[in-house]
Amino acid sequence: MQPTVHEALAFGRAELSDSLSPDVDVQILLCHVLDCTPTRLHVSPEHELEAQQWQLFNQLVERRKQGEPVAHLTGSRGFWSLDLLVDNSTLIPRPDTELLVSLALSKIKPNMTVVDLGTGTGAIALSLAAEKADIDVIATDFSFAALQLAQKNANRHALEQVRFINMSWLVGFKSASFDLVVSNPPYIEMRDPHLNQGDVRFEPLSALVSGPDGLEDIRQIVVQAAKCLKxxxxxxxxxxxxxSAAVQQLFTDAGFEHISAHQDFGGQDRAVMGQLTL
Structure with a gap:
């Protein structure tokens, strides 16, 4: 006899007891193996796994035990209203970044041209395009591998109005090209100890680290945006x-007005927004 769903869940929780979220991790991995929803796990706890399913589940639990991100193990991550393909070429989309989507949507009007800088999986650009079919969306990334992944996600969700460009931030764009610029850039300090912990160990440093104070890329984006925004x-x-305070000062120094700070779902300062009125 093979283990039941109930027994597989118990095994996984015991193996991943040191994880920050063992119950969630185990459910996601088992649903991936069984190609089912979490509801089925609770409705059919006595369902027996097939031998190959049990073997695959064991392998995934062991890899998670070694620290590999769940999103890398399953190959996907939910973000906003989309299920996005994920690999190790770029960051795994985080729920807190949905704050940027919400803020952007509050400012977007029909026929606007929006650019998402450092698009990664395409999470922000594709989420905006999915909500607003009447805008022009451009997504840039200096990583060609990340752009290929983002294009796959666009194809997966039939979001054809998004254009992908291999570019570093706003270099190469003309003045007054965009109505809205949005970005989740690298912002971790070079020597931050968190780089040796959790999922970030499996993500590219180039998408995480931004100089000694973590602000090198944001400085570039703010200055370039002041030229490229309408x-x-x-x-x-x-x-x-x-x-937050440092980023707000960068906005002020570049001539932005109506600057506001915004908190993520955990109550931490997470985003700054400003308008170019000159």
Whole structure:
């Protein structure tokens, strides 16, 4: 006899007891193996796994035990209203970044041109395109592998109005090109000890680290956005929980007005938004 769903869940929880979220991790992995919803796990606890399913589940639990992100093990992650393909070429989309989508949607009007800088999986750009079919969306990334992944996600959700460009931030764009610039750039300090912990150990450093103070990329984005935004255009950036005051000052120095700080779902400072009125 093979283990039941109930027994597999118990085994997984015991093996991943040191994880921050063993119950969630185990449910996601088992649903991936069984190609089912979490509801089925609770409705059919006595269902027996097939031998190959049990073997695969064991392998995934062991890899998770070694620290591999669940999203890398399953190959996907939910973000906003989309299920996105994920691999180790870029960051795993985080729930807190949905704050940028919400803020952007509050400013978007029909026929606007929006650019998502450092798009990664395409999470922000594709979420905006899914909500607003009447806008032009451009997504940039300096990583060609990340752009290929983002394009796959666009194809997966039939979001054809998003254009992908291999580019570093706003270099190469003309003045007054965009109504809204949004970005979740690298913002971790070079020597931050968190780089040796959790999922970030399996993500590219280039998508995480931004110089000694974590602000090198945001500095570039703010200065470039001040040139590439149209009059009354908006800039939105995600940042580290302790960087809000510094980022707001960068916005002020670049000539932005109506600057506001916003908190993530955990109550931490996470984003700054400002308007170019000149």
């Amino acid at each position: 009059k009354d255009g908006w800039l939105l950036v995600e940042h580290g929980y302790q960087q």
